[in-house]
Amino acid sequence: MGGFLLRKVGAALIVLVLASMLVFAGVRAIPGDPALALGAENRDPAVLQAIRHKYGLDKPLPVQYLNWISLAVRGDLGTDERELSVSNTIVQRLPITLELAGLAILIGSLIGIGAGVLAAWRRGKAADYAATTVALVGLSVPHFWLGILMIIYFAVRLHWLPAGGYVPFSTSPVQNLEHMLMPAIVLGTGLSAVLMRQMRSSMLGALGADYVRTARAKGLSELSVIGKHALRNSLITVTTVVGLQLGALISGAVITEQIFVIPGFGRLTIDAVNQRDYALLQGVVLVAAAGYVVVNLLVDVVYSLLNPRIRVSGAAT
Amino acid sequence: MTVLAVEDLSVRFDTDDGVVHAVDRLSFGLEQGEVLGIVGESGCGKSVSVMSLLRLLPPTAHVDGRAEFDGVDLLSVPTSRLQRIRGREIALVFQEPMTSLNPVFKVGNQVGEVLRRHLGLDRRAARARTIELLDLVRIPAPERRVDEYPHQLSGGMRQRVMIAMALACDPKVLIADEPTTALDVTIQAGILDLMRDIRERLGTAIVLITHNLGVVADIADRVIVMYAGRKVEEAPVHELYAHPQHPYTVGLLGAVPRPGAADEQGRLREIPGRVPSLAELPIGCAFAPRCPRADELTRSRSPELSEIRPQHFVACFHPGPEWQER
Amino acid sequence: MSYVDTTAIAINPRARRRRLLRKRFLRRPLAVVGLVVAAAFITAAILAPVVAPYSASATDFNATLAPPFTHGHLLGTDELGRDQLSRIIWGSRASIQAGVFSTLLAIAVAVPIGIIAGYYRGWIDPVIARLTDVLLAFPFLVLAVGLAAILGPSLTNATLALGIGAVPGLIRIARGEALALREEDFVRAAVANGARDASILARHVLPNMLSTLIVQATVTIPAAIIGEAVLSFLGLGVQPPTPSWGVMLSDAQSYVSQAPRLAIFPGIAIFLCSLSFNLLGDGLRDVLDPRTTR
Numbered sequence: 001m002g003g004f005l006l007r008k009v010g011a012a013l014i015v016l017v018l019a020s021m022l023v024f025a026g027v028r029a030i031p032g033d034p035a036l037a038l039g040a041e042n043r044d045p046a047v048l049q050a051i052r053h054k055y056g057l058d059k060p061l062p063v064q065y066l067n068w069i070s071l072a073v074r075g076d077l078g079t080d081e082r083e084l085s086v087s088n089t090i091v092q093r094l095p096i097t098l099e100l101a102g103l104a105i106l107i108g109s110l111i112g113i114g115a116g117v118l119a120a121w122r123r124g125k126a127a128d129y130a131a132t133t134v135a136l137v138g139l140s141v142p143h144f145w146l147g148i149l150m151i152i153y154f155a156v157r158l159h160w161l162p163a164g165g166y167v168p169f170s171t172s173p174v175q176n177l178e179h180m181l182m183p184a185i186v187l188g189t190g191l192s193a194v195l196m197r198q199m200r201s202s203m204l205g206a207l208g209a210d211y212v213r214t215a216r217a218k219g220l221s222e223l224s225v226i227g228k229h230a231l232r233n234s235l236i237t238v239t240t241v242v243g244l245q246l247g248a249l250i251s252g253a254v255i256t257e258q259i260f261v262i263p264g265f266g267r268l269t270i271d272a273v274n275q276r277d278y279a280l281l282q283g284v285v286l287v288a289a290a291g292y293v294v295v296n297l298l299v300d301v302v303y304s305l306l307n308p309r310i311r312v313s314g315a316a317t
Numbered sequence: 318m319t320v321l322a323v324e325d326l327s328v329r330f331d332t333d334d335g336v337v338h339a340v341d342r343l344s345f346g347l348e349q350g351e352v353l354g355i356v357g358e359s360g361c362g363k364s365v366s367v368m369s370l371l372r373l374l375p376p377t378a379h380v381d382g383r384a385e386f387d388g389v390d391l392l393s394v395p396t397s398r399l400q401r402i403r404g405r406e407i408a409l410v411f412q413e414p415m416t417s418l419n420p421v422f423k424v425g426n427q428v429g430e431v432l433r434r435h436l437g438l439d440r441r442a443a444r445a446r447t448i449e450l451l452d453l454v455r456i457p458a459p460e461r462r463v464d465e466y467p468h469q470l471s472g473g474m475r476q477r478v479m480i481a482m483a484l485a486c487d488p489k490v491l492i493a494d495e496p497t498t499a500l501d502v503t504i505q506a507g508i509l510d511l512m513r514d515i516r517e518r519l520g521t522a523i524v525l526i527t528h529n530l531g532v533v534a535d536i537a538d539r540v541i542v543m544y545a546g547r548k549v550e551e552a553p554v555h556e557l558y559a560h561p562q563h564p565y566t567v568g569l570l571g572a573v574p575r576p577g578a579a580d581e582q583g584r585l586r587e588i589p590g591r592v593p594s595l596a597e598l599p600i601g602c603a604f605a606p607r608c609p610r611a612d613e614l615t616r617s618r619s620p621e622l623s624e625i626r627p628q629h630f631v632a633c634f635h636p637g638p639e640w641q642e643r
Numbered sequence: 644m645s646y647v648d649t650t651a652i653a654i655n656p657r658a659r660r661r662r663l664l665r666k667r668f669l670r671r672p673l674a675v676v677g678l679v680v681a682a683a684f685i686t687a688a689i690l691a692p693v694v695a696p697y698s699a700s701a702t703d704f705n706a707t708l709a710p711p712f713t714h715g716h717l718l719g720t721d722e723l724g725r726d727q728l729s730r731i732i733w734g735s736r737a738s739i740q741a742g743v744f745s746t747l748l749a750i751a752v753a754v755p756i757g758i759i760a761g762y763y764r765g766w767i768d769p770v771i772a773r774l775t776d777v778l779l780a781f782p783f784l785v786l787a788v789g790l791a792a793i794l795g796p797s798l799t800n801a802t803l804a805l806g807i808g809a810v811p812g813l814i815r816i817a818r819g820e821a822l823a824l825r826e827e828d829f830v831r832a833a834v835a836n837g838a839r840d841a842s843i844l845a846r847h848v849l850p851n852m853l854s855t856l857i858v859q860a861t862v863t864i865p866a867a868i869i870g871e872a873v874l875s876f877l878g879l880g881v882q883p884p885t886p887s888w889g890v891m892l893s894d895a896q897s898y899v900s901q902a903p904r905l906a907i908f909p910g911i912a913i914f915l916c917s918l919s920f921n922l923l924g925d926g927l928r929d930v931l932d933p934r935t936t937r
């Protein structure tokens with residue numbers, strides 16, 4: 001297992017480095033003179049030159065990149081337009097998005113995995129068709145629309161839940177959850193649809209496998225056959241899917257936070273683009289990419305722990 | 318004493334291409350302590366027939382007939398009762414040891430499952446008994462193997478584990494579906510030795526399915542020959558090999574490499590033509606298109622089984638021990 | 644009764660396979676519905692000038708925020724008096740355009756790369772794999788946002804961004820298929836017979852990948868349709884006054900209490916359009932998979 005992980009870590013590092021270069025190049029490619037933006041549109045050439053020198057914008061690109069990346073690795077992502085530390089802003093906002101994502105994963109997994117197992121178990125019957133249809137709907141529904149609909153119905157019409165905003169957990173757990181509930185459901189819907197289909201497909205594959213036939217031939221109860229033998233194999237595939245869905249989750253968080261006006265990491269991206277705040281944008285995108293790579297690495301670790309074929313090396317095949 | 322009595326077992330599948338009759342009115346009896354061999358080419362229905370006995374076929378299969386075991390009809394008994402028979406009274410060993418064991422559970426766990434489920438043993442007792450069973454099937458260092466995963470074992474050892482699992486509750490009947498097909502020839506001999514040993518020591522009745530006539534000659538007491546889903550010949554083993562009656566049996570025996578089996582030109586005889594598709598069976602005898610004895614009669618009517626010699630049944634209008642009837 | 648050369652149909656395996664596939668497809672009502680509805684959307688998009696009762700920007704300040712079934716406005720009007728139904732029909736243009744073209748672009752780019760990686764392997768495979776991973780490391784929306792920042796917001800750029808976002812996934816799939824196909828006997832036989840690479844790829848590899856690609860395309864399109872709606876919603880795609888379902892939804896947010904239907908109808912359009920392609924894709928996948936028995 002050690003070798004497997006080592007290769008994965010190595011690959012992840014390469015990807016991270018390449019990604020950081022891409023981020024850097026991308027932001028530099030944005031039209032417009034960053035010095036102008038940083039200098040609050042002051043067009044005096046001397047001032048602009050001073051700004052360029054201050055921010056190191058007059059040095060060649062590779063040097064700028066190295067400067068940036070060496071600081072970034074140590075946690076310093078520079079300052080944004082309002083002279084606030086980018087790292088601080090990110091650190092403030094990231095937990096909010098993480099909470100949202102965590103709740104979404106929880107809701108999405110419970111519903112998705114549960115529905116998937118049910119559909120595979122009752123394959124071809126009413127429950128299967130119902131679950132599959134609901135999953136298809138969940139995949140096709142634009143989630144930001146779902147969010148707006150929920151606001152219309154639950155907030156505006158019924159006044160059950162707030163239409164938006166955020167209350168920190170430390171201030172009031174109940175209110176915090178009230179504000180997070182709808183966004184988490186909206187975000188989790190897509191995940192649950194994907195998980196349900198994946199789980200159903202994995203379970204059906206497992207249920208058709210030879211070892212399940214053996215389990216039945218041994219006289220085990222259906223519960224044991226499905227719940228122990230088939231499920232265990234399917235969960236392994238599904239964990240990788242959850243990991244892969246993280247990217248979609250972050251994308252979803254961006255819009256969800258926009259609709260529900262939650263001051264999270266996702267909204268930062270939009271704000272950064274709209275305000276032409278390049279330092280902020282750079283930092284945000286880098287963190288997003290790095291986070292994704294790290295999470296995928298974790299998923300690989302979890303997978304190797306769960307799958308005995310990788311955890312324990314085999315003798316003959 | 319007859320342990321298992323199968324009557325008019327028929328299995329059909331509904332597929333996109335129409336109805337497939339995999340098994341057509343198969344009947345046989347299994348005596349206590351005997352080894353019954355079922356031979357035939359791939360696709361002749363032998364695996365499907367035994368899997369239908371324990372109701373292990375997919376839902377697209379429709380099974381008719383009766384299979385009487387221990388006073389109940391396996392094909393109609395409630396599932397809860399069937400689950401007490403499966404693994405305990407009738408055990409099945411499958412063809413593919415590679416995929417028949419669950420890759421994520423330890424071997425000991427999988428064998429122990431049967432013991433815990435049917436005999437109510439607790440974990441420690443089950444583990445001890447599992448080690449004994451692994452030893453019985455001649456797996457070296459069983460105390461170590463108990464905690465290993467299937468992928469750590471070789472094919473031959475996995476098959477032995479399957480056999481151990483099957484024998485765990487001392488079943489009355491052991492059904493082995495091509496247990497050696499997926500294994501090397503040298504390993505095959507070991508498995509067959511083991512089965513012979515089991516029969517002698519434990520008195521288990523064994524149904525052995527194979528397409529390998531050499532294996533059957535080695536270990537079976539009685540043989541059933543199947544073709545295109547039907548039984549075409551049945552006889553005690555020595556009788557079958559000495560006096561085959563159905564042209565298919567004659568052909569099969571002629572195709573086995575043996576000293577002295579070649580014809581005048583020194584070639585092995587092969588049966589011309591191909592196995593018919595079970596979805597499009599010809600009217601008349603299913604073997605007629607390939608049969609050197611075929612005539613108007615066999616092409617228009619299907620022969621039924623009749624006892625042609627003592628204890629020797631054949632379904633043929635022109636039975637005889639030569640390939641061509643003179 | 645006309646005489647048809649039935650022997651040709653009976654013997655020609657390709658025609659028989661096509662008939663079998665068509666039969667299997669027709670047995671799935673949901674897939675047929677998907678096909679019909681998707682075709683309807685595509686037709687509406689193409690024939691918008693003919694089908695829509697009004698032009699997309701025709702305002703009528705006498706009839707602002709009119710409810711549905713008002714005279715002349717089946718789905719009502721928005722805050723500027725523009726007919727909702729017409730805007731939805733016109734909006735389908737942006738969605739279908741973005742959805743279909745971005746997918747075509749992605750396939751045109753991803754399939755050759757994937758085939759090269761999967762078929763030739765060697766040193767180029769890990770390189771492509773790493774580059775794909777890098778692209779995948781950016782959540783799709785972040786990528787699209789970044790591209791919009793660089794290139795400026797417009798439907799074309801949104802389409803481009805959506806296409807690029809779909810490329811890594813398609814590369815993976817194309818690579819997987821090529822990898823599997825190169826081990827097939829008929830490919831090996833062609834190689835052994837001295838066929839040139841281009842010929843093998845064109846005659847053996849590509850046609851066998853076709854069914855997987857078709858299914859993937861029909862599944863990528865709805866994701867791209869929703870993606871266009873998202874980008875337009877955020878102001879990064881279609882710019883007003885060009886109508887787009889996403890823009891309509893964004894505008895509707897301000898009128899959530901007065902006229903929620905301004906948000907409901909465009910959303911239903913996005914939903915139905917994407918659902919129809921998903922149903923079609925699912926149906927095709929079932930039909931083309933040799934393991935399903937119905």
